[in-house]
Amino acid sequence: MNFLPDPVLDHLRNVIGLPDFSQTRYRLEREIGRGGMGVVFAAHDETLHRRVAIKVVAKGVLQEARIIASLEHPGIVPVHDAGELPGGQFFYAMKLVDGVRLDQHLERESSLANRLRLFQRVCDTVAFAHSRGVVHRDLKPQNIMVGAYGEVLILDWGVARAVSTAGGNEEPDGTVVGTKHYMAPEQASGRTAEIGPASDIYSLGVILRGLLNPPAPRPLLAIAAKASAVDPSQRYQEALALGREIGLFLDREPVSAYRESSFERAQRFAARNPTLLILITAYVVVRFFLFFLRFL
Amino acid sequence: MNKPVIGLALGAGLGFLDGLTAWFTPEVRPLLAGILVGSSMKGMLVGLAAGLLARKVNSAAIGVGFAFLMAMGLAWFVASFPSETGKFYYWEIMVPGSIVGAIVGFATQRYGKSA
Amino acid sequence: MAFTEDTWIGGNAAGFPATRASLIQAASQTQPALAAEAMSAVIEAYWKPVYKYIRVKWKKGNEQAKDLTQGFFASAIERNLLSRFDASKAAFRTYLRTCVDGYVMHQFEAEMRLKRGGDTITVPLDFDDAERELTLCSAEVSPEEVFHREWLRELFSQAIADLGQLCQEQDKLLYLQLFNEYDLAEPDARPTYEQLAGRHQIPVTAVTNYLAWARRNLRSLLLDRLAGITSGQRELEQEARFLLDWEGRR
Numbered sequence: 245m246n247f248l249p250d251p252v253l254d255h256l257r258n259v260i261g262l263p264d265f266s267q268t269r270y271r272l273e274r275e276i277g278r279g280g281m282g283v284v285f286a287a288h289d290e291t292l293h294r295r296v297a298i299k300v301v302a303k304g305v306l307q308e309a310r311i312i313a314s315l316e317h318p319g320i321v322p323v324h325d326a327g328e329l330p331g332g333q334f335f336y337a338m339k340l341v342d343g344v345r346l347d348q349h350l351e352r353e354s355s356l357a358n359r360l361r362l363f364q365r366v367c368d369t370v371a372f373a374h375s376r377g378v379v380h381r382d383l384k385p386q387n388i389m390v391g392a393y394g395e396v397l398i399l400d401w402g403v404a405r406a407v408s409t410a411g412g413n414e415e416p417d418g419t420v421v422g423t424k425h426y427m428a429p430e431q432a433s434g435r436t437a438e439i440g441p442a443s444d445i446y447s448l449g450v451i452l453r454g455l456l457n458p459p460a461p462r463p464l465l466a467i468a469a470k471a472s473a474v475d476p477s478q479r480y481q482e483a484l485a486l487g488r489e490i491g492l493f494l495d496r497e498p499v500s501a502y503r504e505s506s507f508e509r510a511q512r513f514a515a516r517n518p519t520l521l522i523l524i525t526a527y528v529v530v531r532f533f534l535f536f537l538r539f540l
Numbered sequence: 541m542n543k544p545v546i547g548l549a550l551g552a553g554l555g556f557l558d559g560l561t562a563w564f565t566p567e568v569r570p571l572l573a574g575i576l577v578g579s580s581m582k583g584m585l586v587g588l589a590a591g592l593l594a595r596k597v598n599s600a601a602i603g604v605g606f607a608f609l610m611a612m613g614l615a616w617f618v619a620s621f622p623s624e625t626g627k628f629y630y631w632e633i634m635v636p637g638s639i640v641g642a643i644v645g646f647a648t649q650r651y652g653k654s655a
Numbered sequence: 656m657a658f659t660e661d662t663w664i665g666g667n668a669a670g671f672p673a674t675r676a677s678l679i680q681a682a683s684q685t686q687p688a689l690a691a692e693a694m695s696a697v698i699e700a701y702w703k704p705v706y707k708y709i710r711v712k713w714k715k716g717n718e719q720a721k722d723l724t725q726g727f728f729a730s731a732i733e734r735n736l737l738s739r740f741d742a743s744k745a746a747f748r749t750y751l752r753t754c755v756d757g758y759v760m761h762q763f764e765a766e767m768r769l770k771r772g773g774d775t776i777t778v779p780l781d782f783d784d785a786e787r788e789l790t791l792c793s794a795e796v797s798p799e800e801v802f803h804r805e806w807l808r809e810l811f812s813q814a815i816a817d818l819g820q821l822c823q824e825q826d827k828l829l830y831l832q833l834f835n836e837y838d839l840a841e842p843d844a845r846p847t848y849e850q851l852a853g854r855h856q857i858p859v860t861a862v863t864n865y866l867a868w869a870r871r872n873l874r875s876l877l878l879d880r881l882a883g884i885t886s887g888q889r890e891l892e893q894e895a896r897f898l899l900d901w902e903g904r905r
Binding site: 247252253259271 | 787788791804807808811812815838839840841842848859860863864866867868870871873874877898899
């Protein structure tokens with residue numbers, strides 16, 4: 245038997261672990277991620293000659309693909325195709341995002357303003373999904389991609405569910421889905437009837453707190469605290485409202501979540517109007533100088 | 541409120557306040573009323589002009605610069621007249637006056653409707 | 656519904672291969688013929704990893720390592736190593752490696768050759784070949800990693816040999832050739848599907864399908880071999896995960 249070099253051995257381990265796509269138009273290249281609901285591969289579409297991402301899920305779990313396909317938004321990866329494999333698994337093909345996960349992006353992005361703008365885009369996308377009656381239920385930095393040109397995409401809608409405006413969904417009480425650190429209390433305790441858009445807003449609040457390096461501005465901490473309040477009725481009721489608050493902070497306007505002192509208000513005014521402050525200070529200094537010059 | 545109106549109001553108000561500081565110069569206190577009127581009118585002129593400029597030009601640097609220079613020019617005109625004691629108050633009139641003009645110029649750029 | 660890789664480990668089959676299911680389990684119940692068959696499978700899969708492990712970890716020269724390897728397996732046959740294996744404590748692979756350590760530490764000399772240890776067990780052991788391969792292995796890995804890696808390498812090599820035999824039997828030599836030219840090529844020398852198609856005057860889709868067939872069958876043969884040296888379904892699943900590097904990809 246010929247010796248199998250290490251690179252060849254690794255290649256074999258990779259290829260025989262891949263699902264059989266020979267009867268489809270896709271050629272799998274490599275695994276790029278996995279979660280509880282499926283495995284994602286980079287693949288080549290032999291018909292359209294483009295690279296795609298393919299998610300392979302267990303039998304009977306195409307819910308995710310249907311949900312994503314119903315949400316057409318720049319912040320949600322579009323689904324191109326779906327089908328069944330010989331082994332009985334289902335797959336769906338979607339746009340291959342060229343970018344990095346939010347948690348990885350944050351290691352490189354030190355500007356608070358840029359981080360907050362990214363977060364606003366996440367809020368916009370989540371708000372859109374909510375407007376279509378879809379709750380993500382597993383929002384976290386690992387499920388948010390930042391593209392090469394700054395575009396933000398929310399991935400992994402594997403546990404997303406359509407919820408009625410009255411709240412609740414078809415899963416029985418006690419079902420717990422999501423990621424522990426980012427899960428709203430009602431989600432973590434399995435109170436499925438109470439899960440709704442506010443649960444996603446809780447997750448957004450935790451994500452926001454994660455964007456902030458200490459010492460974080462108090463208004464932002466207050467916004468994050470409000471978003472991730474234990475009582476869903478105390479949180480922002482819409483993701484758009486959360487995004488708007490962030491926008492106000494970026495514009496150095498007062499935010500509803502934080503009651504500022506007079507000194508802080510003056511500080512904010514000064515930060516918004518540095519030129520005016522300089523001119524006023526110059527006037528006062530000149531006046532004082534001229535006044536005391538008389539006595540010299 | 542549109543930009544020329546803001547310029548007019550702010551120019552008049554700040555010009556009045558600037559003129560009021562003449563009270564700290566005892567020699568010119570008797571002329572305070574005239575100084576207040578003149579200073580207010582100077583401020584209104586600068587404010588109006590800055591407001592009209594702000595309608596056409598959206599640049600804080602240009603607005604501040606224009607108003608500063610216009611205020612300096614008007615202040616020089618006023619300062620070139622000697623006081624009753626024969627003393628000239630170029631520094632006391634021109635420097636603060638120019639800065640007030642700059643403030644008005646900035647405000648007309650930042651606030652008020654263009655139309 | 657939670658997703659598991661098990662849904663495709665068995666390919667189209669509903670579960671794991673059962674052709675040589677649980678030989679170790681059967682052998683531990685002291686059926687001589689089955690025990691011999693199990694031991695042959697174990698020696699075939701493990702002799703090279705054991706030899707290389709002894710060379711790397713215990714720093715023995717090649718002659719001494721050769722003697723120790725043969726002595727170990729002879730001793731394993733004499734003492735019925737398989738019957739002592741407890742699947743609830745560890746994978747057989749880990750158990751075997753621990754036994755090797757114990758054996759070398761006590762330095763049982765290889766006076767007992769395999770031939771004397773069991774007339775029904777004959778496995779060709781090409782130590783020169785193993786020594787040559789050792790020079791090709793990376794020097795930067797631990798002895799334990801060497802053992803596990805060599806175990807993988809040996810299993811794959813055997814499964815590839817089985818694939819070759821299958822292709823001969825089913826007259827699918829072109830499939831085998833494509834597999835050899837693509838999947839057994841070094842990464843920087845690997846041709847594209849298009850190049851392979853051109854070389855063999857077949858469509859690209861045929862290349863895709865033939866490679867898929869070869870890989871599917873390689874997987875089955877691999878799992879079949881694995882079943883022969885594991886103690887049951889649970890261990891088979893665990894070892895399959897290691898084999899296919901699913902833990903490493905997480």
